[in-house]
């Protein structure tokens with residue numbers, strides 16, 4: 484009989500141990516290297532009796548095959564091919580997403596004063612705590628932004644009802660005070676908290692798992708009153724723009740975001756990155772990655788709502804060419820990487836105040 488390993492199948496190497504996992508099977512199985520190699524060879528259909536391994540006798544190999552058949556990891560070749568046996572959504576999202584999903588599950592959560600908590604604190608404080616904010620060289624020039632705040636007199640209800648994604652902008656310049664107000668309320672700290680061994684933490688308008696505020700903000704200025712076009716980093720503490728040697732021109736931002744048109748007429752763009760060391764220090768667990776993605780969603784929503792309250796519009800996207808952005812921003816190593824893109828400007832509106840391209844349903848439908 485021709486047999487084949489099921490697909491998708493993942494071999495996870497974790498602290499010197501090898502595990503087998505698949506969305507088609509519950510749990511995961513710890514296996515030996517030789518078993519992994521047999522499974523690897525069985526990515527292609529093979530006659531069950533001819534399968535061999537240089538380190539195992541024929542009987543041993545057949546015993547492994549039988550065990551894997553009983554466990555469901557090896558099937559008759561035609562059955563193993565059947566995609567329909569992979570439960571949704573993993574049939575379309577695939578092995579990488581499954582791996583991400585399973586590896587980040589069931590994080591240990593420590594509560595209250597306990598020995599475990601003490602051990603955890605001792606463990607994290609044995610390493611130097613990365614600064615909670617980026618430490619700028621005092622010699623680096625900074626364009627300090629106005630500390631006046633634009634009025635935002637629209638009722639909160641109106642912001643909830645009218646925040647929309649705007650993908651079409653007028654070529655109007657955004658005023659300096661509005662620009663500064665938007666950066667301040669979206670990204671800068673509102674208060675600070677003394678958090679003991681965690682240091683002085685920033686408290687911002689958006690919640691952030693762990694309050695380590697790993698997000699950094701690169702600003703691509705195209706058409707903002709009183710600010711030279713160029714690429715900057717927003718210094719959240721000094722409330723200013725630090726010039727950065729990187730091409731975040733309209734053309735570059737469009738290329739990075741697959742030419743969706745968000746940056747062709749907008750006033751400025753924002754690229755968020757995650758400075759992961761801040762978070763990894765407090766959360767030395769893979770689930771922190773998931774938390775980091777939640778965090779960026781929170782901040783982008785605040786940006787979008789604040790833009791709306793200021794009469795501006797924001798386009799947002801998580802679809803970008805990661806590697807090209809990393810290269811453009813000269814992000815060193817793999818510890819800081821881009822997480823999101825935002826564009827902002829004066830939106831083109833329909834007479835009803837809706838985004839320029841918006842169609843309300845005119846007929847009843849079921850969905």
Ligand SMILES: Cc1cc2nc3c(=O)[nH]c(=O)nc-3n(C[C@H](O)[C@H](O)[C@H](O)COP(=O)(O)O)c2cc1C
Nearest residue numbers: 646647648649650743780783798799800801802838
């Ligand atoms: C995580 C995320 C990613 C998004 N990516 C895109 C995108 O790549 N292109 C786009 O046109 N809109 C993008 N959007 C905007 C959504 O399409 C938009 O929020 C949705 O259509 C609902 O419209 P509304 O924001 O006006 O309520 C994204 C939104 C979120 C939250």
